[in-house]
Every structure is written in C-alpha cells, then in structure tokens.
Amino acid sequence: MNTLKNMYLFFLSLVLFSCTEQNVQKGDPLPSWNEGNTKQSIIDFVNDVTNEGSANFVKAGNRIATFDNDGTLWSEQPYYFQLQFALDRVKVLAPEHPEWNDNPLFKAVLENDMKKVLSFGEHGLLELVMATHAGMTTEEFSKIVKDWINTARHPKTNKLYKEMVYQPMLELLDYLRANGFKTFIVSGGGIDFMRPWTEEVYGIPSEQVVGSSGKVEFEMRNGTPVLLKLPEINFIDDKEGKPVGIHQFIGKRPIAAFGNSDGDLQMLQWTAAGEGKKLMVYIHHTDAEREWAYDRESSIGRLDKGLDEANEKGWTVVDMKNDWKVIYP
Amino acid sequence: MNTLKNMYLFFLSLVLFSCTEQNVQKGDPLPSWNEGNTKQSIIDFVNDVTNEGSANFVKAGNRIATFDNDGTLWSEQPYYFQLQFALDRVKVLAPEHPEWNDNPLFKAVLENDMKKVLSFGEHGLLELVMATHAGMTTEEFSKIVKDWINTARHPKTNKLYKEMVYQPMLELLDYLRANGFKTFIVSGGGIDFMRPWTEEVYGIPSEQVVGSSGKVEFEMRNGTPVLLKLPEINFIDDKEGKPVGIHQFIGKRPIAAFGNSDGDLQMLQWTAAGEGKKLMVYIHHTDAEREWAYDRESSIGRLDKGLDEANEKGWTVVDMKNDWKVIYP
Numbered sequence: 001m002n003t004l005k006n007m008y009l010f011f012l013s014l015v016l017f018s019c020t021e022q023n024v025q026k027g028d029p030l031p032s033w034n035e036g037n038t039k040q041s042i043i044d045f046v047n048d049v050t051n052e053g054s055a056n057f058v059k060a061g062n063r064i065a066t067f068d069n070d071g072t073l074w075s076e077q078p079y080y081f082q083l084q085f086a087l088d089r090v091k092v093l094a095p096e097h098p099e100w101n102d103n104p105l106f107k108a109v110l111e112n113d114m115k116k117v118l119s120f121g122e123h124g125l126l127e128l129v130m131a132t133h134a135g136m137t138t139e140e141f142s143k144i145v146k147d148w149i150n151t152a153r154h155p156k157t158n159k160l161y162k163e164m165v166y167q168p169m170l171e172l173l174d175y176l177r178a179n180g181f182k183t184f185i186v187s188g189g190g191i192d193f194m195r196p197w198t199e200e201v202y203g204i205p206s207e208q209v210v211g212s213s214g215k216v217e218f219e220m221r222n223g224t225p226v227l228l229k230l231p232e233i234n235f236i237d238d239k240e241g242k243p244v245g246i247h248q249f250i251g252k253r254p255i256a257a258f259g260n261s262d263g264d265l266q267m268l269q270w271t272a273a274g275e276g277k278k279l280m281v282y283i284h285h286t287d288a289e290r291e292w293a294y295d296r297e298s299s300i301g302r303l304d305k306g307l308d309e310a311n312e313k314g315w316t317v318v319d320m321k322n323d324w325k326v327i328y329p
Numbered sequence: 330m331n332t333l334k335n336m337y338l339f340f341l342s343l344v345l346f347s348c349t350e351q352n353v354q355k356g357d358p359l360p361s362w363n364e365g366n367t368k369q370s371i372i373d374f375v376n377d378v379t380n381e382g383s384a385n386f387v388k389a390g391n392r393i394a395t396f397d398n399d400g401t402l403w404s405e406q407p408y409y410f411q412l413q414f415a416l417d418r419v420k421v422l423a424p425e426h427p428e429w430n431d432n433p434l435f436k437a438v439l440e441n442d443m444k445k446v447l448s449f450g451e452h453g454l455l456e457l458v459m460a461t462h463a464g465m466t467t468e469e470f471s472k473i474v475k476d477w478i479n480t481a482r483h484p485k486t487n488k489l490y491k492e493m494v495y496q497p498m499l500e501l502l503d504y505l506r507a508n509g510f511k512t513f514i515v516s517g518g519g520i521d522f523m524r525p526w527t528e529e530v531y532g533i534p535s536e537q538v539v540g541s542s543g544k545v546e547f548e549m550r551n552g553t554p555v556l557l558k559l560p561e562i563n564f565i566d567d568k569e570g571k572p573v574g575i576h577q578f579i580g581k582r583p584i585a586a587f588g589n590s591d592g593d594l595q596m597l598q599w600t601a602a603g604e605g606k607k608l609m610v611y612i613h614h615t616d617a618e619r620e621w622a623y624d625r626e627s628s629i630g631r632l633d634k635g636l637d638e639a640n641e642k643g644w645t646v647v648d649m650k651n652d653w654k655v656i657y658p
Contacts, residue, residue, distance in 0.1 A: 061528070061534055064536075138576055182536070184536075191577070191580070192580075195580045199390070205390055205581075206579065206580030206581050207393075207511070207513075207536075207537075207578065207579045207580060207581065208536075209580065213577060216573055216576055216577070217569075217573070218569035218570075218572050218573055218595055218599075224602050225572065225595065225598050225599050225602050227572060227573065227576050227599075234577070240546075240547035241547075243547050243554065243556060244545055244546070244547055244556065247467055247545055247556050248520070248542060248545070248563070249536065249578060250535065250536045251520070251521075251524045251535030251536060251538065252534075252535050252536065266547055266554065269554050270547075270554050273553050273554050
C-alpha cells in the first residue's frame with residue numbers, strides 16, 4: 001500500500017505543481033510598470049477582448065498587435081540606430097571607395113562631422129543607406145547586421161544597441177502573447193536590418209516584421225540562386241505607409257497599436273477606425289535622466305500632431321518617467 | 330485505502346488515455362494518399378527534420394513550408410478561377426460602364442466569347458483585373474470576394490470553387506502544422522483575392538498568404554481612414570518573383586516547397602539551395618478523368634522545365650492519378 005500511497009502523492013504533487021505554475025502566471029504580468037491609469041488601461045483592454053463573455057471578445061487569430069520599433073521598443077536618440085549602422089559601414093567600406101574622399105557627404109561621415117552629415121537631410125541619409133544596404137546578397141547583409149548588433153555600442157550608455165530595448169515593453173509583448181495576441185513590428189526602419197535580431201531580442205519572428213525595404217533581384221550564380229539587394233527603394237513603411245504595410249503584409253486590421261511619433265499616427269488612426277474595442281498607445285519620452293525627453297520639437301521621433309490627437313480621443317499615453325519603474329533590462 | 334486505490338486507478342487511466350491519444354495521432358496522417366514512394370518521401374522528410382536526434386533536425390520556428398495555390402492547392406482549369414471572378418465582375422459592373430460596349434475586350438467578355446477574350450493575351454487579362462480589382466476600398470473588395478467564393482460554381486463540376494481544393498493537400502497542410510511547420514501560400518494569384526477565404530478553406534491566416542498585389546493608398550474620408558485599391562501593379566509574385574516575395578514577406582528560406590508549374594521553379598530552386606535537408610514537391614496533373622491532365626503544352630499551369638529539373642534533381646513528383654485516392658473533399 002505504501003507504493004500506492006507514494007504514487008498518489010506523486011500525482012498529487014504534479015497537480016499542485018501545475019496549479020502553482022498557473023498562479024505564478026496570474027501574478028503581475030507587467031512588473032516594471034507602475035500602478036496607475038496607463039497600466040490599468042492596458043490590462044483592462046486585454047481582459048475585455050479575451051473574455052468570451054464580453055461583447056468585446058475577439059477570437060485569438062484576430063488579436064493582432066502592431067508595434068513601431070524606433071522609440072517604441074528601443075531608443076532612437078541622438079539619431080536612429082540604423083543610421084549609426086550605416087555610418088559604421090561607410091567607415092568599414094571606405095578603403096574600397098577612394099572616390100568617397102571627394103564626396104562631401106561621405107567625407108563628413110569619415111571625419112565624424114555629424115552636424116554636416118545631417119545637414120544633407122533626408123536625401124543624404126538615403127544616399128548613405130543605398131551605399132551600405134545594397135550591392136550584396138540578402139544573406140551577406142544579414143550576416144553583417146548580426147555582427148554589428150552583437151558588438152556595436154551606444155556612445156552615451158556604452159550598452160550594446162540591442163540592450164537599449166525597453167524592459168516594460170518586453171513585458172508587454174510577453175503579456176500580449178500569453179493572451180493569444182500575435183505581435184508584429186511595423187516600423188519605418190529597414191526590414192532587412194531588423195529581422196536578423198528581432199526574434200532573439202523581442203521574441204518576434206522575421207515573418208512578423210513589417211518595415212521599409214529596398215528592391216531585391218533573383219539571380220543565378222553558377223547554378224546557385226541568390227537574392228541581390230539593389231540600391232532602389234521598394235517600400236517606405238512610415239506615416240501613410242504604415243496602414244498600407246499592415247494591409248499588404250498582415251491583411252487584418254490590428255486591435256492594438258503602439259507608437260511614439262507622428263510617423264505612427266496613421267497606424268493608430270487605422271487601428272482606431274476598426275469595428276469593436278481597440279487600444280491605441282503612444283509612448284511619450286519624458287525621462288531626460290534615464291533616457292531622453294523630447295516630443296513636439298524633436299527632429300527624431302517628433303510627437304506633435306499625434307499627442308494632440310491622443311489627448312483629444314482619449315488614447316493611452318505612456319509617461320516614461322512616471323509609468324515605468326525601469327527603462328532597460 | 331480504497332480511496333487511494335481509486336485515485337491511483339484514476340490517474341493511471343489519465344496516463345493511459347493520453348498515450349492512446351498519441352497513438353491515434355500517430356495513425357496515418359495522409360489517408361487520401363496511396364502508399365508508395367511519393368507519400369513515403371514526404372513522411373520521411375517530416376520525421377527526419379522533426380527528430381531532435383537527427384543531423385537534419387530543424388527547430389519549429391524555422392519549419393517554413395510554402396505552397397503555390399492555383400493547381401497546387403485547388404484546380405486551375407480551364408483557366409485560373411480568379412479570371413472567372415474578374416469575368417463575373419465585368420458582367421455585374423457592365424450597367425455602370427456603357428463604354429465597355431465599344432471596347433472589343435469587354436464586349437467579348439459580355440458575349441461569353443472566351444476564345445476572343447484569351448486572344449488579348451496577358452495584356453487583356455491585366456486590363457480586366459485592373460477594371461475589376463481597383464477603384465474601391467480594401468474592405469469593399471474583401472466583401473465582394475467573400476460573396477463570390479461562397480456562391481460561384483465551376484461550369485464543369487458544378488461545385489463551389491472553394492470546394493475544388495485537393496483533399497490530399499488539405500491533409501498535408503494539417504500534417505505539417507501538427508509537426509510544427511508554419512504553412513504559407515506563395516501564389517501568383519492576387520493577395521486580396523485569396524486572403525478573404527484561405528483561413529476557412531486551408532487553415533492559413535491572411536498574414537501567411539503571399540501573392541501578387543496592386544498598389545493601395547491611404548485616404549481620409551470624412552475623418553475615417555480607408556485604403557483605396559489603385560489600378561496599378563505593386564508586385565507580381567510569380568517565377569523570379571516568388572523567392573523575392575518569400576524574402577520580403579517571410580524573411581526565412583522555406584525548408585519545404587510545393588508547386589505545380591514552371592512558375593514555381595524558382596521557388597523550388599531557392600528552397601533547394603538552402604543549407605540542410607529540404608523537400609521540393611511538384612504536383613503533376615495526370616488525371617484527365619477525376620481532374621485534368623496537362624503539363625508541357627498547357628497555356629495554364631505549364632510544367633515543362635520544372636518537370637525536367639525535378640527528374641534531374643530527384644525532387645518529389647506527385648502523380649495525381651496514381652498517388653491520390655480522391656481529388657476533392
């Protein structure tokens with residue numbers, strides 16, 4: 001009978017153990033968020049759309065949540081991290097391009113004259129991207145990005161760029177996925193720049209990353225097919241482009257969308273206009289001490305019209321300084 | 330002690346029950362496939378890449394399988410079903426377009442003169458698609474497609490078009506998903522034409538459908554955002570376009586790819602060229618009685634170069650007549 005008793009205790013412990021696990025999962029899913037209206041509005045929304053008894057219930061396959069990347073999931077100051085990647089690549093590639101010494105834009109990059117680099121405006125940035133993001137196969141580029149993201153450090157924090165992701169947002173991504181949401185990135189950043197590391201860093205696989213892209217071309221090289229990255233724009237996933245990208249890539253309207261700048265406004269409008277309950281969230285950079293404080297006047301990540309519309313329509317605005325206990329993991 | 334004994338028997342039965350369930354799942358996963366080399370090559374591949382002890386093991390997130398649609402998952406004769414949709418739409422829209430009576434192409438459609446319609450070639454088909462797939466919002470178009478797919482019938486079989494999907498392929502999709510594969514459509518067909526019904530019919534959600542597309546434009550209508558379908562090509566997901574589409578939408582190389590025509594050859598080549606074990610499958614239409622028999626000479630779904638390359642490289646070729654017990658569900 002002792003054997004039977006032991007078996008019973010063994011099975012009982014299994015049952016208890018799984019109950020304990022459930023309780024852990026039912027603890028605070030957002031421990032890095034301070035209690036308050038912001039956190040509560042997110043939790044209330046999730047509880048509502050996942051409650052089968054609610055009029056706002058949404059079945060799991062339609063629980064689509066879209067996240068901007070720069071300034072929403074990771075930092076973006078003093079300028080987009082992808083621009084730093086391009087600048088670093090110009091320096092690596094310079095020995096193969098003696099002609100760059102006669103080009104004022106590339107010369108400014110090589111001389112670390114950022115003020116001058118930025119004076120070339122969007123056209124200049126595009127030229128740097130084209131020079132550093134094309135002319136190789138997709139697999140070669142992916143390897144270059146992986147090497148960079150695993151070694152390059154931010155000048156101010158000395159952290160790896162991939163460590164400058166927001167701990168509260170990592171918890172939010174996990175929380176949404178645990179509640180049957182499918183999480184997507186919808187970013188103005190380059191799709192080929194993000195995909196090599198989004199799964200490791202955010203738990204978002206490449207097929208759930210929407211972004212800007214250049215054209216690629218299929219080519220046979222000695223019987224082996226490759227995809228060549230061309231110096232030509234394919235799609236800009238910003239502003240009006242975000243709802244377009246969501247339609248082309250996902251084909252469903254999000255029920256929750258997260259951004260931090262005016263470039264995300266159309267994505268939030270598109271989300272809000274759907275039928276049923278929706279969650280629109282703006283991350284407001286208010287923490288000059290732990291991160292950066294900027295909004296209406298910033299050239300990077302300007303939040304002006306979006307802030308007005310969020311206030312007017314009662315969207316959730318995250319005050320980084322007051323709503324987040326920590327910034328980085 | 331009886332209580333303890335009963336508890337023990339209860340738990341034991343739970344364990345036995347779950348073992349039985351496993352055995353059921355381990356029954357024939359492809360009952361509509363005849364035994365033979367074709368079926369075995371698919372099962373051997375799946376067993377190998379999902380076996381953690383195998384040198385060919387692939388972790389679940391990378392088990393990407395891509396499927397062509399026309400002629401691979403559903404029939405495509407006497408011409409692509411999407412063309413029939415366009416022809417039906419021309420007839421519905423004709424009263425609003427008196428000018429079509431003076432246009433030889435549209436006149437031929439309205440007079441059911443298919444020989445003449447097809448004589449206008451690709452340019453003519455494109456004109457029909459532009460006239461019927463644009464000039465409305467994405468949501469309006471989606472509703473039109475849903476209405477059509479739920480009511481339109483094929484002239485030869487009198488089945489709904491959505492019933493002309495291949496039962497053996499439905500089983501294959503289920504089998505792959507049960508083994509941790511993520512299944513994608515990669516089709517030359519229109520992405521907005523497929524997405525409204527692929528989840529119901531194939532269990533493939535819209536975000537896993539890659540296809541050809543027109544441009545769409547974000548527009549505010551009285552404060553409500555809409556996406557307008559424009560009569561302009563955005564992307565053709567055929568031939569060299571298939572590996573490009575796979576890169577842009579999925580960002581990972583498939584480990585298994587299924588097609589039926591020369592338009593799928595580059596997708597199969599791209600799949601085959603990846604590292605590790607891969608499965609390349611061509612569906613060969615050999616069944617004139619239960620479906621259609623066509624290959625090297627067909628204007629729809631021509632399989633010529635692809636058949637040579639499949640034979641040369643030892644890819645799996647499904648002989649519909651001999652490998653499939655049934656065609657439609």
